[in-house]
Amino acid sequence: MNFRLVDLSAEEIAQQLSVVEPLTDSVRGLIDAVIRTEVDDDELNAAREQIDAIVARLRTKQKPGSFGVQFTRELSGLSWGNAAVGARNGIAPPMRIVHHEDGRATCDVELGAAYEGPGGLVHGGVSAMLIDQLLGEAASVGNGLPCFTGTLTVKYLRPTPLGPLSMSAETVRREGRKIFVRGEICTADGPTVTAEAIMVSPKELPSRDQIMKLRAELAAQDGQG
Ligand SMILES: CCCCC/C=C\C/C=C\C/C=C\C/C=C\CCCC(=O)SCCNC(=O)CCNC(=O)[C@H](O)C(C)(C)COP(=O)(O)OP(=O)(O)OC[C@H]1O[C@@H](n2cnc3c(N)ncnc32)[C@H](O)[C@@H]1OP(=O)(O)O
Numbered sequence: 001m002n003f004r005l006v007d008l009s010a011e012e013i014a015q016q017l018s019v020v021e022p023l024t025d026s027v028r029g030l031i032d033a034v035i036r037t038e039v040d041d042d043e044l045n046a047a048r049e050q051i052d053a054i055v056a057r058l059r060t061k062q063k064p065g066s067f068g069v070q071f072t073r074e075l076s077g078l079s080w081g082n083a084a085v086g087a088r089n090g091i092a093p094p095m096r097i098v099h100h101e102d103g104r105a106t107c108d109v110e111l112g113a114a115y116e117g118p119g120g121l122v123h124g125g126v127s128a129m130l131i132d133q134l135l136g137e138a139a140s141v142g143n144g145l146p147c148f149t150g151t152l153t154v155k156y157l158r159p160t161p162l163g164p165l166s167m168s169a170e171t172v173r174r175e176g177r178k179i180f181v182r183g184e185i186c187t188a189d190g191p192t193v194t195a196e197a198i199m200v201s202p203k204e205l206p207s208r209d210q211i212m213k214l215r216a217e218l219a220a221q222d223g224q225g
Contacts, residue, residue, distance in 0.1 A: 028094065085133055093126070120162060135181045146201060177200055
């Protein structure tokens with residue numbers, strides 16, 4: 001696992017998010033508009049030229065590869081490229097608000113046209129991704145251990161309509177590094193999807209010694225700066 005510490009305060013993170021999240025929401029708006037627009041071909045070609053110009057502008061300075069996951073000194077993870085919850089990722093559904101309490105994680109999300117599978121309904125792979133993320137968060141945050149999905153079982157009880165949904169996930173039990181979790185996706189009429197997973201905290205996590213060494217390196221950089 002690529003583990004990197006960054007030296008950002010909570011205020012600096014909030015400042016960056018205050019710029020990045022509205023930009024990502026604009027990208028989501030663009031994706032939705034491209035799916036649903038009924039303007040003519042000339043308008044579509046003109047829009048493409050403008051979009052290409054914006055892409056070229058953003059690419060004048062960019063990271064190689066993916067965003068990665070950076071950890072702050074307090075070990076809170078900044079997974080801003082994440083496919084399910086990345087603050088910079090316009091294809092990630094807008095599910096950033098996750099509430100944690102007593103090992104239980106909940107989240108409300110509104111899915112639009114970009115998440116369609118069967119007409120008017122949520123794609124089954126999207127449902128699996130959303131509940132996988134929430135199950136992973138319930139296991140990781142609830143037990144203070146970063147986990148990978150080992151096994152995910154998803155049961156589609158009835159079609160999930162696009163629109164507002166609520167999700168929940170909770171830890172059922174823990175056996176060593178294995179955390180058993182279950183969760184569901186619901187409409188106002190009740191559950192449409194239920195899921196169970198075995199989340200495994202990998203044995204090859206950075207050790208406490210490695211984390212302390214990275215912290216010391218950051219502190220030394222502070223001294224130089
Ligand atoms: C670093 C400090 C930071 C601290 C941060 C604190 C908290 C974190 C906070 C927030 C994080 C928030 C949420 C994010 C969480 C998740 C959401 C999305 C998750 C994903 O999108 S993630 C990508 C998809 N996921 C993979 O890409 C996994 C690929 N795979 C592997 O990386 C390994 O395969 C792994 C790690 C699974 C196991 O590797 P390993 O070597 O550690 O395991 P090992 O063999 O030692 O087995 C130990 C025990 O687990 C059992 N076991 C093993 N494999 C199993 C399996 N597949 N299913 C069921 N049980 C399994 C064995 O049977 C044994 O059980 P027993 O002890 O009873 O014998």
